[in-house]
Amino acid sequence: MRLYTKTGDKGQTSLIGGRVSKDDVRVEAYGTIDELNSFVGVAQAEAAKHDELQELAGWLVDIQQELFDCGSDLAYAREGAPFKMNGEPAERLEGWIDRYITEAPEITRFILPGGSAVSSALHVCRTVCRRAERRVVTLAREHAINEDVLIYINRLSDFFFAAARVANAKLAVPDTEYVRSGEVFRKRKNQS
Numbered sequence: 001m002r003l004y005t006k007t008g009d010k011g012q013t014s015l016i017g018g019r020v021s022k023d024d025v026r027v028e029a030y031g032t033i034d035e036l037n038s039f040v041g042v043a044q045a046e047a048a049k050h051d052e053l054q055e056l057a058g059w060l061v062d063i064q065q066e067l068f069d070c071g072s073d074l075a076y077a078r079e080g081a082p083f084k085m086n087g088e089p090a091e092r093l094e095g096w097i098d099r100y101i102t103e104a105p106e107i108t109r110f111i112l113p114g115g116s117a118v119s120s121a122l123h124v125c126r127t128v129c130r131r132a133e134r135r136v137v138t139l140a141r142e143h144a145i146n147e148d149v150l151i152y153i154n155r156l157s158d159f160f161f162a163a164a165r166v167a168n169a170k171l172a173v174p175d176t177e178y179v180r181s182g183e184v185f186r187k188r189k190n191q192s
């Protein structure tokens with residue numbers, strides 16, 4: 001099998017159901033999700049180095065599979081295509097986020113990306129995920145999409161933030177607070 005086909009040499013690429021320009025809004029959306037998936041691979045490799053983060057490393061592999069499904073769903077150029085994503089993965093992310101909120105120190109100020117290498121990689125995932133979300137929103141404005149993809153990507157960026165904080169906590173590395181920030185977050189209701 002050859003890796004190159006030469007079919008894209010004139011700036012066109014194939015979708016499921018047609019050909020479009022390589023800078024088409026649909027290609028931009030699933031391409032950004034592919035970029036995100038690569039960064040998730042970096043975060044997963046970093047997490048896998050630490051015994052304390054093996055569960056997170058496994059979850060990141062699951063997320064990579066789901067991101068591939070998201071990209072696949074966005075690559076359909078014709079209506080009525082069978083989608084892979086449904087609402088269950090986003091609901092599962094919500095459970096993980098809720099759990100991680102209780103495992104990280106109380107947050108009172110804005111957090112800068114940093115701390116451990118794992119946390120830093122997860123913050124990169126968070127920001128690329130937000131860009132992917134913007135690309136999917138643009139695509140949804142022009143074409144019908146699987147709405148479950150948009151919901152999933154929205155939850156996923158929140159998960160990356162929570163996971164970055166937990167990674168630092170489990171590795172005993174403090175978060176980097178934004179020093180010019182006042183206290184902007186309220187204490188949890190169950191705390192005095």
